[in-house]
Amino acid sequence: MLTVEGLTKRFGGFIALGGVSFEVREGEILGLIGPNGSGKTTAFNCISGALTPTAGTITFRGEDITRLTPDAVCHRGIARTFQIPRPFRKLPILENVAVAAHYGAARPTTEAEARQHAREVLTLVGLPTDPHASPALLGAGGLKKLELARALATHPRLLLADESLGGLDLAEMASAADMLRRVRGELGVTIVWVEHIMATLMRVVDRVVVLDHGEKIAEGKPLEVAEDPKVVEAYLGEKIVLA
Amino acid sequence: MTPGRLAALALLAALAAAPFVPMAGMRQYVLHVTIQIFIWSFIGGAWSLMGRFGLVSLGHGAFLGLGAYAATLLWNFYGLTPWVGGLVAVALTVGFALVVAYPCSRFRILGHYFALVTLAVGEVVRLLIIAERDWTGGSLGLTLRPARTDASLLAIQYADKRVFYYASLVVWLLGLWVWTLLDRSMARAAMEAIGEDETAAASVGIHVTRFKLGITALSAALTALGGVLYAQYFTYVNPDTLAGIGVSLRIVFAVVLGGMYSLLGPTVGTALTIALSEYLRVIFGVKFIGMAETIYGLLLVLFIIFLPSGIYGSARGLLRRRRTLEASATA
Numbered sequence A: 001m002l003t004v005e006g007l008t009k010r011f012g013g014f015i016a017l018g019g020v021s022f023e024v025r026e027g028e029i030l031g032l033i034g035p036n037g038s039g040k041t042t043a044f045n046c047i048s049g050a051l052t053p054t055a056g057t058i059t060f061r062g063e064d065i066t067r068l069t070p071d072a073v074c075h076r077g078i079a080r081t082f083q084i085p086r087p088f089r090k091l092p093i094l095e096n097v098a099v100a101a102h103y104g105a106a107r108p109t110t111e112a113e114a115r116q117h118a119r120e121v122l123t124l125v126g127l128p129t130d131p132h133a134s135p136a137l138l139g140a141g142g143l144k145k146l147e148l149a150r151a152l153a154t155h156p157r158l159l160l161a162d163e164s165l166g167g168l169d170l171a172e173m174a175s176a177a178d179m180l181r182r183v184r185g186e187l188g189v190t191i192v193w194v195e196h197i198m199a200t201l202m203r204v205v206d207r208v209v210v211l212d213h214g215e216k217i218a219e220g221k222p223l224e225v226a227e228d229p230k231v232v233e234a235y236l237g238e239k240i241v242l243a
Numbered sequence B: 001m002t003p004g005r006l007a008a009l010a011l012l013a014a015l016a017a018a019p020f021v022p023m024a025g026m027r028q029y030v031l032h033v034t035i036q037i038f039i040w041s042f043i044g045g046a047w048s049l050m051g052r053f054g055l056v057s058l059g060h061g062a063f064l065g066l067g068a069y070a071a072t073l074l075w076n077f078y079g080l081t082p083w084v085g086g087l088v089a090v091a092l093t094v095g096f097a098l099v100v101a102y103p104c105s106r107f108r109i110l111g112h113y114f115a116l117v118t119l120a121v122g123e124v125v126r127l128l129i130i131a132e133r134d135w136t137g138g139s140l141g142l143t144l145r146p147a148r149t150d151a152s153l154l155a156i157q158y159a160d161k162r163v164f165y166y167a168s169l170v171v172w173l174l175g176l177w178v179w180t181l182l183d184r185s186m187a188r189a190a191m192e193a194i195g196e197d198e199t200a201a202a203s204v205g206i207h208v209t210r211f212k213l214g215i216t217a218l219s220a221a222l223t224a225l226g227g228v229l230y231a232q233y234f235t236y237v238n239p240d241t242l243a244g245i246g247v248s249l250r251i252v253f254a255v256v257l258g259g260m261y262s263l264l265g266p267t268v269g270t271a272l273t274i275a276l277s278e279y280l281r282v283i284f285g286v287k288f289i290g291m292a293e294t295i296y297g298l299l300l301v302l303f304i305i306f307l308p309s310g311i312y313g314s315a316r317g318l319l320r321r322r323r324t325l326e327a328s329a330t331a
Protein backbone atom coordinates (compact mmCIF):
# COMPACT_ATOMS: atom_id res chain seq x y z
CA MET A 1 0.00 0.00 0.00
CA LEU A 2 2.78 2.42 0.99
CA THR A 3 6.34 1.93 -0.20
CA VAL A 4 9.18 4.00 1.19
CA GLU A 5 12.48 3.68 -0.67
CA GLY A 6 15.83 5.13 0.33
CA LEU A 7 14.17 7.86 2.40
CA THR A 8 16.79 10.41 3.40
CA LYS A 9 16.39 13.62 5.36
CA ARG A 10 19.22 15.95 6.27
CA PHE A 11 18.95 18.97 8.55
CA GLY A 12 22.05 20.91 7.55
CA GLY A 13 24.87 18.47 8.16
CA PHE A 14 22.83 16.23 10.46
CA ILE A 15 21.40 13.09 8.91
CA ALA A 16 18.04 12.38 10.57
CA LEU A 17 17.16 9.63 8.08
CA GLY A 18 19.87 7.88 6.09
CA GLY A 19 18.17 5.95 3.31
CA VAL A 20 15.37 4.05 5.03
CA SER A 21 13.20 1.61 3.07
CA PHE A 22 10.11 -0.23 4.25
CA GLU A 23 6.68 -1.22 3.10
CA VAL A 24 3.24 -0.99 4.68
CA ARG A 25 0.78 -3.70 3.67
CA GLU A 26 -2.92 -3.08 3.31
CA GLY A 27 -4.85 -3.86 6.49
CA GLU A 28 -1.93 -4.30 8.87
CA ILE A 29 -0.81 -2.47 11.97
CA LEU A 30 2.87 -1.79 11.52
CA GLY A 31 4.89 -0.71 14.54
CA LEU A 32 7.64 1.81 13.89
CA ILE A 33 9.91 1.87 16.90
CA GLY A 34 13.28 3.19 17.92
CA PRO A 35 14.96 5.13 20.69
CA ASN A 36 14.58 8.91 21.11
CA GLY A 37 15.81 10.84 18.12
CA SER A 38 16.01 7.81 15.83
CA GLY A 39 13.98 9.52 13.09
CA LYS A 40 10.44 8.15 13.54
CA THR A 41 8.66 11.50 13.59
CA THR A 42 10.88 12.73 10.77
CA ALA A 43 9.77 9.75 8.67
CA PHE A 44 6.12 10.66 9.34
CA ASN A 45 6.80 14.28 8.45
CA CYS A 46 8.31 13.22 5.13
CA ILE A 47 5.49 10.82 4.24
CA SER A 48 2.77 13.32 5.15
CA GLY A 49 4.41 16.13 3.18
CA ALA A 50 5.20 18.34 6.17
CA LEU A 51 8.90 17.98 5.28
CA THR A 52 10.39 17.47 1.83
CA PRO A 53 12.78 14.51 1.79
CA THR A 54 16.38 15.15 0.78
CA ALA A 55 16.31 11.94 -1.28
CA GLY A 56 14.23 8.82 -1.77
CA THR A 57 10.75 8.09 -3.04
CA ILE A 58 7.42 7.48 -1.35
CA THR A 59 4.75 5.61 -3.28
CA PHE A 60 1.17 5.29 -2.08
CA ARG A 61 -1.25 3.02 -3.93
CA GLY A 62 0.86 3.22 -7.07
CA GLU A 63 1.28 6.99 -7.03
CA ASP A 64 4.51 8.85 -6.32
CA ILE A 65 3.61 11.20 -3.46
CA THR A 66 7.16 12.23 -2.51
CA ARG A 67 6.73 15.91 -3.29
CA LEU A 68 3.05 16.45 -2.59
CA THR A 69 1.96 19.15 -0.15
CA PRO A 70 0.44 18.00 3.17
CA ASP A 71 -3.14 18.83 2.14
CA ALA A 72 -2.71 16.84 -1.09
CA VAL A 73 -1.31 13.86 0.82
CA CYS A 74 -4.29 14.07 3.15
CA HIS A 75 -6.67 13.99 0.17
CA ARG A 76 -4.91 10.86 -1.14
CA GLY A 77 -5.98 9.12 2.08
CA ILE A 78 -3.07 9.44 4.50
CA ALA A 79 -3.79 11.03 7.88
CA ARG A 80 -1.33 11.67 10.67
CA THR A 81 -1.43 12.53 14.34
CA PHE A 82 1.15 14.67 16.09
CA GLN A 83 3.32 13.34 18.87
CA ILE A 84 2.58 16.41 20.97
CA PRO A 85 -1.14 17.12 20.42
CA ARG A 86 -1.78 20.23 18.35
CA PRO A 87 -5.49 20.95 18.77
CA PHE A 88 -7.02 24.15 17.40
CA ARG A 89 -7.62 25.65 20.82
CA LYS A 90 -9.88 28.45 19.64
CA LEU A 91 -12.32 25.99 18.09
CA PRO A 92 -14.71 23.74 20.03
CA ILE A 93 -13.89 20.01 20.01
CA LEU A 94 -16.64 19.34 17.49
CA GLU A 95 -15.37 22.02 15.08
CA ASN A 96 -11.80 20.74 15.40
CA VAL A 97 -12.98 17.47 13.96
CA ALA A 98 -15.64 18.90 11.61
CA VAL A 99 -13.13 21.13 9.85
CA ALA A 100 -10.99 18.06 9.22
CA ALA A 101 -14.00 16.11 7.95
CA HIS A 102 -14.98 18.96 5.64
CA TYR A 103 -11.60 19.83 4.12
CA GLY A 104 -9.83 16.50 4.52
CA ALA A 105 -12.22 14.35 2.53
CA ALA A 106 -11.18 13.66 -1.04
CA ARG A 107 -14.70 14.28 -2.33
CA PRO A 108 -16.63 17.45 -1.46
CA THR A 109 -18.88 17.20 1.59
CA THR A 110 -21.45 19.65 2.88
CA GLU A 111 -20.93 21.32 6.23
CA ALA A 112 -23.84 19.36 7.71
CA GLU A 113 -22.35 16.06 6.53
CA ALA A 114 -18.99 17.06 7.94
CA ARG A 115 -20.49 17.82 11.37
CA GLN A 116 -22.42 14.57 11.34
CA HIS A 117 -19.29 12.62 10.50
CA ALA A 118 -17.39 14.50 13.20
CA ARG A 119 -19.98 13.43 15.78
CA GLU A 120 -19.62 9.81 14.71
CA VAL A 121 -15.84 9.89 14.99
CA LEU A 122 -16.00 11.65 18.36
CA THR A 123 -18.35 8.98 19.62
CA LEU A 124 -15.99 6.27 18.37
CA VAL A 125 -13.02 7.69 20.29
CA GLY A 126 -15.15 8.59 23.30
CA LEU A 127 -15.16 12.37 23.32
CA PRO A 128 -18.15 14.69 23.91
CA THR A 129 -20.09 15.77 20.80
CA ASP A 130 -21.56 18.82 22.52
CA PRO A 131 -21.02 21.77 20.12
CA HIS A 132 -19.67 24.04 22.88
CA ALA A 133 -17.21 21.67 24.56
CA SER A 134 -13.75 23.19 24.32
CA PRO A 135 -10.38 21.37 24.02
CA ALA A 136 -9.34 23.38 27.09
CA LEU A 137 -11.35 20.88 29.17
CA LEU A 138 -9.28 17.92 27.99
CA GLY A 139 -6.35 16.33 29.78
CA ALA A 140 -3.41 14.57 28.15
CA GLY A 141 -5.46 11.47 27.32
CA GLY A 142 -8.35 13.53 25.94
CA LEU A 143 -6.05 15.57 23.72
CA LYS A 144 -4.59 12.35 22.32
CA LYS A 145 -8.10 11.18 21.51
CA LEU A 146 -8.89 14.50 19.83
CA GLU A 147 -5.72 14.17 17.80
CA LEU A 148 -6.85 10.73 16.67
CA ALA A 149 -10.43 11.85 15.98
CA ARG A 150 -9.26 14.75 13.84
CA ALA A 151 -7.05 12.46 11.76
CA LEU A 152 -9.77 9.82 11.38
CA ALA A 153 -12.33 12.40 10.29
CA THR A 154 -10.46 12.92 7.01
CA HIS A 155 -11.48 9.41 5.83
CA PRO A 156 -7.95 7.99 5.72
CA ARG A 157 -6.94 4.64 4.26
CA LEU A 158 -3.65 4.88 6.10
CA LEU A 159 -3.19 6.37 9.55
CA LEU A 160 0.22 7.49 10.76
CA ALA A 161 -0.18 7.51 14.53
CA ASP A 162 2.67 9.22 16.37
CA GLU A 163 1.81 8.01 19.82
CA SER A 164 4.52 8.49 22.29
CA LEU A 165 2.31 7.46 25.15
CA GLY A 166 4.18 9.69 27.56
CA GLY A 167 1.97 11.30 30.18
CA LEU A 168 -0.53 8.46 30.21
CA ASP A 169 -0.98 5.91 32.98
CA LEU A 170 -1.07 2.17 32.37
CA ALA A 171 -4.84 1.97 31.97
CA GLU A 172 -4.82 4.84 29.48
CA MET A 173 -2.04 3.18 27.51
CA ALA A 174 -3.96 -0.06 27.31
CA SER A 175 -7.10 1.73 26.15
CA ALA A 176 -5.12 3.69 23.55
CA ALA A 177 -3.79 0.41 22.18
CA ASP A 178 -7.29 -0.98 22.22
CA MET A 179 -8.50 2.07 20.34
CA LEU A 180 -6.09 1.56 17.47
CA ARG A 181 -7.16 -2.06 17.17
CA ARG A 182 -10.78 -0.94 16.98
CA VAL A 183 -9.95 1.70 14.38
CA ARG A 184 -8.50 -0.95 12.14
CA GLY A 185 -11.35 -3.34 12.82
CA GLU A 186 -14.29 -0.96 12.46
CA LEU A 187 -12.99 1.52 9.88
CA GLY A 188 -10.66 -0.77 7.96
CA VAL A 189 -7.81 1.72 8.28
CA THR A 190 -4.24 0.52 7.86
CA ILE A 191 -2.03 1.87 10.63
CA VAL A 192 1.61 2.75 11.17
CA TRP A 193 2.10 3.16 14.88
CA VAL A 194 5.10 4.97 16.30
CA GLU A 195 6.09 4.27 19.85
CA HIS A 196 9.18 3.95 21.94
CA ILE A 197 7.76 2.16 24.91
CA MET A 198 7.71 -1.22 23.26
CA ALA A 199 5.76 -3.38 25.65
CA THR A 200 2.35 -1.89 24.82
CA LEU A 201 2.98 -1.74 21.12
CA MET A 202 4.34 -5.25 20.71
CA ARG A 203 1.07 -6.81 21.78
CA VAL A 204 -0.94 -5.05 19.10
CA VAL A 205 1.15 -4.82 15.94
CA ASP A 206 1.48 -7.36 13.14
CA ARG A 207 5.01 -6.38 12.17
CA VAL A 208 7.68 -4.03 13.45
CA VAL A 209 10.28 -1.80 11.79
CA VAL A 210 13.08 -0.63 14.07
CA LEU A 211 14.98 2.60 13.47
CA ASP A 212 18.19 3.68 15.17
CA HIS A 213 20.11 6.85 14.31
CA GLY A 214 18.15 7.23 11.09
CA GLU A 215 18.86 3.69 9.86
CA LYS A 216 16.60 0.67 9.74
CA ILE A 217 18.23 -1.97 11.97
CA ALA A 218 15.54 -4.64 12.03
CA GLU A 219 12.16 -5.61 10.60
CA GLY A 220 9.83 -8.52 11.21
CA LYS A 221 7.39 -10.14 13.63
CA PRO A 222 7.36 -8.62 17.13
CA LEU A 223 8.75 -11.75 18.77
CA GLU A 224 11.68 -12.10 16.36
CA VAL A 225 12.54 -8.42 16.52
CA ALA A 226 12.50 -8.38 20.32
CA GLU A 227 15.19 -11.08 20.32
CA ASP A 228 17.38 -9.33 17.74
CA PRO A 229 20.69 -8.42 19.39
CA LYS A 230 20.96 -5.17 17.41
CA VAL A 231 17.59 -4.07 18.75
CA VAL A 232 18.46 -5.05 22.28
CA GLU A 233 21.67 -3.07 21.97
CA ALA A 234 19.92 -0.02 20.52
CA TYR A 235 17.66 0.02 23.51
CA LEU A 236 20.73 -0.26 25.76
CA GLY A 237 19.51 -3.53 27.16
CA GLU A 238 16.14 -2.12 28.19
CA LYS A 239 14.04 -5.17 28.74
CA ILE A 240 11.38 -5.68 26.12
CA VAL A 241 8.52 -7.24 27.99
CA LEU A 242 6.10 -9.36 26.05
CA ALA A 243 3.03 -10.50 27.87
CA MET B 1 -38.79 37.57 16.82
CA THR B 2 -35.84 37.73 19.22
CA PRO B 3 -35.09 40.95 21.13
CA GLY B 4 -31.76 41.18 19.28
CA ARG B 5 -33.48 41.11 15.89
CA LEU B 6 -35.98 43.69 17.05
CA ALA B 7 -33.27 46.02 18.26
CA ALA B 8 -31.40 45.63 14.98
CA LEU B 9 -34.54 46.48 12.99
CA ALA B 10 -35.26 49.51 15.16
CA LEU B 11 -31.69 50.71 14.73
CA LEU B 12 -31.91 50.27 10.96
CA ALA B 13 -35.16 52.21 10.81
CA ALA B 14 -33.60 55.00 12.87
CA LEU B 15 -30.56 55.09 10.59
CA ALA B 16 -32.75 55.17 7.49
CA ALA B 17 -34.84 58.06 8.86
CA ALA B 18 -31.94 60.04 10.35
CA PRO B 19 -31.30 62.41 7.39
CA PHE B 20 -34.86 63.71 7.66
CA VAL B 21 -34.88 64.41 11.38
CA PRO B 22 -34.79 68.17 12.00
CA MET B 23 -31.45 69.05 13.60
CA ALA B 24 -31.49 72.84 13.74
CA GLY B 25 -28.70 73.58 11.30
CA MET B 26 -26.53 70.77 12.58
CA ARG B 27 -27.70 68.36 9.91
CA GLN B 28 -24.81 68.84 7.48
CA TYR B 29 -22.28 68.33 10.25
CA VAL B 30 -24.00 65.28 11.72
CA LEU B 31 -24.37 63.70 8.29
CA HIS B 32 -20.74 64.41 7.53
CA VAL B 33 -19.54 62.71 10.70
CA THR B 34 -21.91 59.77 10.26
CA ILE B 35 -20.81 59.18 6.67
CA GLN B 36 -17.22 59.07 7.84
CA ILE B 37 -18.14 56.60 10.55
CA PHE B 38 -19.85 54.33 8.01
CA ILE B 39 -16.95 54.44 5.57
CA TRP B 40 -14.21 53.91 8.16
CA SER B 41 -16.23 51.21 9.96
CA PHE B 42 -16.59 49.39 6.68
CA ILE B 43 -12.84 49.65 6.10
CA GLY B 44 -12.16 48.55 9.68
CA GLY B 45 -14.46 45.57 9.18
CA ALA B 46 -12.57 44.68 6.01
CA TRP B 47 -9.31 44.82 7.97
CA SER B 48 -10.71 42.64 10.74
CA LEU B 49 -11.48 39.88 8.23
CA MET B 50 -7.73 39.27 8.24
CA GLY B 51 -6.87 40.61 11.68
CA ARG B 52 -9.14 38.23 13.55
CA PHE B 53 -7.24 35.27 12.14
CA GLY B 54 -3.86 36.57 13.21
CA LEU B 55 -3.03 38.19 9.86
CA VAL B 56 -2.33 41.56 11.43
CA SER B 57 -1.72 43.89 8.51
CA LEU B 58 -0.24 47.31 9.18
CA GLY B 59 -0.43 48.17 5.51
CA HIS B 60 -4.09 48.39 4.64
CA GLY B 61 -3.43 51.98 3.66
CA ALA B 62 -1.89 50.52 0.53
CA PHE B 63 -5.17 48.93 -0.52
CA LEU B 64 -7.15 52.00 0.47
CA GLY B 65 -4.85 54.33 -1.45
CA LEU B 66 -4.69 52.13 -4.53
CA GLY B 67 -8.46 51.91 -4.67
CA ALA B 68 -9.04 55.62 -4.17
CA TYR B 69 -6.29 56.80 -6.51
CA ALA B 70 -6.99 54.31 -9.29
CA ALA B 71 -10.67 55.28 -9.51
CA THR B 72 -9.90 59.00 -9.26
CA LEU B 73 -7.17 58.90 -11.90
CA LEU B 74 -9.31 56.88 -14.30
CA TRP B 75 -12.07 59.47 -14.00
CA ASN B 76 -9.78 62.52 -14.19
CA PHE B 77 -7.69 61.37 -17.13
CA TYR B 78 -9.93 59.07 -19.13
CA GLY B 79 -13.38 60.16 -18.02
CA LEU B 80 -14.13 56.60 -17.01
CA THR B 81 -17.20 56.49 -14.77
CA PRO B 82 -16.35 55.42 -11.19
CA TRP B 83 -18.90 52.62 -11.59
CA VAL B 84 -16.43 50.97 -13.93
CA GLY B 85 -13.32 52.69 -12.60
CA GLY B 86 -14.17 51.50 -9.11
CA LEU B 87 -14.35 47.92 -10.33
CA VAL B 88 -11.03 48.31 -12.12
CA ALA B 89 -9.56 49.85 -8.96
CA VAL B 90 -10.80 46.94 -6.83
CA ALA B 91 -9.47 44.38 -9.33
CA LEU B 92 -6.12 46.15 -9.46
CA THR B 93 -5.89 46.25 -5.67
CA VAL B 94 -6.75 42.56 -5.39
CA GLY B 95 -4.01 41.77 -7.92
CA PHE B 96 -1.55 43.84 -5.91
CA ALA B 97 -2.65 42.22 -2.63
CA LEU B 98 -2.09 38.75 -4.10
CA VAL B 99 1.39 39.70 -5.27
CA VAL B 100 2.21 40.70 -1.69
CA ALA B 101 0.37 37.84 0.00
CA TYR B 102 1.71 34.97 -2.09
CA PRO B 103 5.35 35.20 -1.01
CA CYS B 104 4.23 35.95 2.56
CA SER B 105 2.25 32.73 2.62
CA ARG B 106 4.83 30.69 0.71
CA PHE B 107 7.69 31.66 3.02
CA ARG B 108 5.52 31.58 6.12
CA ILE B 109 5.95 35.22 7.03
CA LEU B 110 3.75 35.34 10.13
CA GLY B 111 3.08 37.42 13.22
CA HIS B 112 5.42 40.35 13.76
CA TYR B 113 7.18 39.72 10.46
CA PHE B 114 3.91 39.85 8.57
CA ALA B 115 3.04 43.12 10.32
CA LEU B 116 6.40 44.60 9.37
CA VAL B 117 6.23 43.49 5.73
CA THR B 118 2.76 44.95 5.31
CA LEU B 119 3.85 48.12 7.10
CA ALA B 120 6.61 48.55 4.54
CA VAL B 121 4.21 47.84 1.67
CA GLY B 122 1.88 50.58 2.89
CA GLU B 123 4.74 53.05 3.06
CA VAL B 124 5.97 52.08 -0.42
CA VAL B 125 2.57 52.83 -1.89
CA ARG B 126 2.45 56.21 -0.13
CA LEU B 127 5.93 57.11 -1.38
CA LEU B 128 5.08 55.98 -4.90
CA ILE B 129 2.02 58.23 -4.92
CA ILE B 130 4.19 61.15 -3.79
CA ALA B 131 6.92 60.36 -6.30
CA GLU B 132 4.56 60.15 -9.28
CA ARG B 133 3.51 63.74 -8.78
CA ASP B 134 2.97 64.45 -12.49
CA TRP B 135 -0.31 62.63 -12.45
CA THR B 136 -1.04 61.96 -8.77
CA GLY B 137 -0.41 65.52 -7.62
CA GLY B 138 2.24 64.27 -5.18
CA SER B 139 1.88 65.19 -1.54
CA LEU B 140 -0.54 67.99 -2.38
CA GLY B 141 -3.16 65.45 -3.26
CA LEU B 142 -5.56 65.30 -6.13
CA THR B 143 -9.02 66.76 -6.61
CA LEU B 144 -11.68 64.74 -8.34
CA ARG B 145 -12.59 66.45 -11.63
CA PRO B 146 -16.06 67.94 -10.99
CA ALA B 147 -18.98 66.60 -12.94
CA ARG B 148 -20.98 69.06 -15.05
CA THR B 149 -24.02 68.99 -12.82
CA ASP B 150 -24.67 69.10 -9.08
CA ALA B 151 -26.01 65.59 -9.09
CA SER B 152 -24.41 63.15 -11.47
CA LEU B 153 -25.10 59.46 -11.28
CA LEU B 154 -22.47 58.77 -13.95
CA ALA B 155 -19.73 60.56 -12.00
CA ILE B 156 -21.13 59.55 -8.59
CA GLN B 157 -20.91 63.13 -7.47
CA TYR B 158 -23.69 64.72 -5.45
CA ALA B 159 -23.78 68.00 -3.60
CA ASP B 160 -26.51 66.58 -1.37
CA LYS B 161 -24.86 64.70 1.50
CA ARG B 162 -27.90 62.52 1.98
CA VAL B 163 -27.05 60.55 -1.17
CA PHE B 164 -23.68 59.63 0.31
CA TYR B 165 -25.28 58.97 3.65
CA TYR B 166 -27.43 56.24 2.12
CA ALA B 167 -24.66 54.97 -0.14
CA SER B 168 -22.27 54.57 2.78
CA LEU B 169 -25.01 53.05 4.93
CA VAL B 170 -25.57 50.39 2.26
CA VAL B 171 -21.86 49.73 1.89
CA TRP B 172 -21.50 49.44 5.67
CA LEU B 173 -24.35 46.92 5.74
CA LEU B 174 -22.67 45.03 2.90
CA GLY B 175 -19.55 44.76 5.06
CA LEU B 176 -21.57 43.39 8.00
CA TRP B 177 -23.27 40.90 5.69
CA VAL B 178 -19.93 39.61 4.32
CA TRP B 179 -18.57 39.34 7.87
CA THR B 180 -21.61 37.33 8.98
CA LEU B 181 -21.50 35.00 5.97
CA LEU B 182 -17.86 34.22 6.65
CA ASP B 183 -18.41 33.90 10.38
CA ARG B 184 -21.09 31.24 9.89
CA SER B 185 -19.19 29.19 7.34
CA MET B 186 -16.77 26.35 7.82
CA ALA B 187 -14.20 28.57 6.12
CA ARG B 188 -14.00 30.52 9.37
CA ALA B 189 -13.02 27.35 11.22
CA ALA B 190 -10.39 26.69 8.55
CA MET B 191 -8.99 30.21 8.87
CA GLU B 192 -9.04 29.92 12.65
CA ALA B 193 -7.11 26.65 12.37
CA ILE B 194 -4.58 28.22 10.00
CA GLY B 195 -4.18 31.22 12.30
CA GLU B 196 -3.36 28.92 15.15
CA ASP B 197 -1.23 26.20 13.58
CA GLU B 198 -0.52 26.06 9.85
CA THR B 199 1.16 22.67 10.00
CA ALA B 200 -1.74 21.03 11.79
CA ALA B 201 -4.25 22.76 9.50
CA ALA B 202 -2.47 21.51 6.38
CA SER B 203 -2.33 18.01 7.82
CA VAL B 204 -6.13 17.76 7.81
CA GLY B 205 -6.39 18.80 4.17
CA ILE B 206 -6.75 22.57 4.47
CA HIS B 207 -5.03 24.34 1.57
CA VAL B 208 -3.28 26.99 3.64
CA THR B 209 -2.06 29.22 0.81
CA ARG B 210 -5.41 29.22 -0.96
CA PHE B 211 -7.24 30.30 2.19
CA LYS B 212 -4.74 33.00 3.05
CA LEU B 213 -4.80 34.41 -0.47
CA GLY B 214 -8.58 34.22 -0.48
CA ILE B 215 -9.08 36.12 2.76
CA THR B 216 -6.44 38.68 1.75
CA ALA B 217 -8.13 39.23 -1.61
CA LEU B 218 -11.50 39.69 0.07
CA SER B 219 -10.13 42.08 2.67
CA ALA B 220 -8.21 44.09 0.05
CA ALA B 221 -11.21 44.25 -2.28
CA LEU B 222 -13.48 45.65 0.42
CA THR B 223 -10.81 48.08 1.60
CA ALA B 224 -10.33 49.34 -1.97
CA LEU B 225 -14.07 49.75 -2.30
CA GLY B 226 -13.97 51.84 0.86
CA GLY B 227 -11.23 53.92 -0.77
CA VAL B 228 -13.31 54.50 -3.89
CA LEU B 229 -16.28 55.58 -1.80
CA TYR B 230 -14.07 57.89 0.25
CA ALA B 231 -12.72 59.54 -2.88
CA GLN B 232 -16.19 60.03 -4.33
CA TYR B 233 -17.48 61.58 -1.14
CA PHE B 234 -14.57 63.87 -0.31
CA THR B 235 -13.75 64.51 -4.01
CA TYR B 236 -10.18 64.86 -2.86
CA VAL B 237 -7.48 62.27 -2.25
CA ASN B 238 -4.22 62.74 -0.40
CA PRO B 239 -1.36 60.25 0.12
CA ASP B 240 -1.19 60.89 3.86
CA THR B 241 -4.87 60.34 4.59
CA LEU B 242 -5.24 57.34 2.28
CA ALA B 243 -1.93 55.46 2.30
CA GLY B 244 1.06 54.82 4.49
CA ILE B 245 1.59 54.18 8.17
CA GLY B 246 -0.68 56.89 9.54
CA VAL B 247 -3.95 55.72 8.07
CA SER B 248 -3.03 52.03 8.38
CA LEU B 249 -2.53 52.41 12.11
CA ARG B 250 -5.67 54.49 12.41
CA ILE B 251 -7.68 51.60 10.97
CA VAL B 252 -6.02 49.07 13.28
CA PHE B 253 -6.46 51.23 16.39
CA ALA B 254 -10.14 51.73 15.81
CA VAL B 255 -10.75 48.03 15.29
CA VAL B 256 -8.63 46.92 18.23
CA LEU B 257 -10.40 49.49 20.40
CA GLY B 258 -13.85 48.22 19.46
CA GLY B 259 -12.92 44.55 19.27
CA MET B 260 -11.87 42.64 16.20
CA TYR B 261 -13.63 39.37 16.94
CA SER B 262 -17.17 40.66 16.89
CA LEU B 263 -19.48 41.87 14.15
CA LEU B 264 -19.95 45.38 15.52
CA GLY B 265 -16.57 45.79 17.18
CA PRO B 266 -14.98 47.68 14.27
CA THR B 267 -18.02 49.97 14.04
CA VAL B 268 -18.08 50.76 17.75
CA GLY B 269 -14.34 51.41 17.74
CA THR B 270 -14.50 53.62 14.67
CA ALA B 271 -17.47 55.59 15.96
CA LEU B 272 -15.70 56.17 19.28
CA THR B 273 -12.41 57.24 17.75
CA ILE B 274 -14.09 59.59 15.30
CA ALA B 275 -16.38 61.03 17.96
CA LEU B 276 -13.45 61.40 20.36
CA SER B 277 -11.22 63.15 17.87
CA GLU B 278 -14.07 65.47 16.82
CA TYR B 279 -14.84 66.28 20.45
CA LEU B 280 -11.22 66.94 21.37
CA ARG B 281 -10.82 69.06 18.23
CA VAL B 282 -13.81 71.17 19.20
CA ILE B 283 -12.69 71.55 22.84
CA PHE B 284 -9.09 72.42 22.20
CA GLY B 285 -9.51 74.00 18.78
CA VAL B 286 -6.22 75.63 17.88
CA LYS B 287 -5.34 76.62 21.43
CA PHE B 288 -3.07 73.77 22.47
CA ILE B 289 -1.58 72.36 19.33
CA GLY B 290 -1.06 68.60 19.69
CA MET B 291 -3.10 68.35 22.89
CA ALA B 292 -6.04 66.61 21.18
CA GLU B 293 -3.72 64.07 19.56
CA THR B 294 -1.90 63.40 22.81
CA ILE B 295 -5.06 62.73 24.80
CA TYR B 296 -6.41 60.66 21.96
CA GLY B 297 -3.25 58.54 21.87
CA LEU B 298 -3.18 58.16 25.64
CA LEU B 299 -6.79 57.01 25.80
CA LEU B 300 -6.17 54.49 23.05
CA VAL B 301 -3.20 53.03 24.88
CA LEU B 302 -5.22 52.74 28.10
CA PHE B 303 -8.11 51.04 26.32
CA ILE B 304 -5.86 48.61 24.52
CA ILE B 305 -4.10 47.66 27.75
CA PHE B 306 -7.18 47.27 29.91
CA LEU B 307 -9.71 45.95 27.40
CA PRO B 308 -7.77 43.57 25.19
CA SER B 309 -10.83 42.21 23.38
CA GLY B 310 -12.08 45.72 22.73
CA ILE B 311 -14.83 47.82 24.25
CA TYR B 312 -17.65 46.15 22.39
CA GLY B 313 -16.08 42.70 22.66
CA SER B 314 -15.59 43.02 26.43
CA ALA B 315 -19.08 44.37 27.04
CA ARG B 316 -20.60 41.56 25.02
CA GLY B 317 -18.47 38.97 26.81
CA LEU B 318 -19.67 40.33 30.17
CA LEU B 319 -23.31 40.18 29.09
CA ARG B 320 -22.89 36.62 27.86
CA ARG B 321 -21.28 35.51 31.07
CA ARG B 322 -24.10 37.01 33.09
CA ARG B 323 -26.66 35.31 30.85
CA THR B 324 -25.04 31.87 31.19
CA LEU B 325 -24.79 32.41 34.95
CA GLU B 326 -28.51 33.16 35.09
CA ALA B 327 -29.24 30.18 32.90
CA SER B 328 -27.23 27.84 35.08
CA ALA B 329 -28.84 29.30 38.19
CA THR B 330 -32.32 28.55 36.86
CA ALA B 331 -31.39 25.13 35.50
Ligand SMILES: Nc1ncnc2c1ncn2[C@@H]1O[C@H](COP(=O)(O)OP(=O)(O)OP(=O)(O)O)[C@@H](O)[C@H]1O
Binding pocket: A011, A014, A016, A034, A035, A036, A037, A038, A039, A040, A041, A042, A043, A083, A164, A196
Ligand atom coordinates in the same frame (compact mmCIF):
# COMPACT_ATOMS: atom_id res chain seq x y z
N1 LIG C 1 13.23 20.42 11.99
C1 LIG C 1 14.37 19.88 12.46
N2 LIG C 1 15.53 20.55 12.38
C2 LIG C 1 16.68 20.01 12.84
N3 LIG C 1 16.78 18.81 13.40
C3 LIG C 1 15.65 18.08 13.52
C4 LIG C 1 14.39 18.57 13.06
N4 LIG C 1 13.44 17.63 13.30
C5 LIG C 1 14.09 16.61 13.89
N5 LIG C 1 15.41 16.87 14.01
C6 LIG C 1 16.41 15.97 14.58
O1 LIG C 1 16.32 14.75 13.89
C7 LIG C 1 16.49 13.65 14.79
C8 LIG C 1 15.33 12.71 14.67
O2 LIG C 1 14.20 13.34 15.24
P1 LIG C 1 12.76 12.66 15.31
O3 LIG C 1 11.85 13.68 15.87
O4 LIG C 1 12.42 12.12 13.98
O5 LIG C 1 13.01 11.51 16.34
P2 LIG C 1 11.96 10.48 16.94
O6 LIG C 1 12.41 9.14 16.51
O7 LIG C 1 10.58 10.88 16.59
O8 LIG C 1 12.21 10.66 18.51
P3 LIG C 1 11.18 10.58 19.73
O9 LIG C 1 11.02 9.15 20.03
O10 LIG C 1 11.85 11.29 20.83
O11 LIG C 1 9.91 11.21 19.29
C9 LIG C 1 16.64 14.26 16.18
O12 LIG C 1 18.01 14.27 16.52
C10 LIG C 1 16.13 15.66 16.03
O13 LIG C 1 16.81 16.54 16.89
Ligand SMILES: [Mg+2]
Binding pocket: A040, A041, A042, A083
Ligand atom coordinates in the same frame (compact mmCIF):
# COMPACT_ATOMS: atom_id res chain seq x y z
MG1 LIG D 1 9.01 11.59 17.61
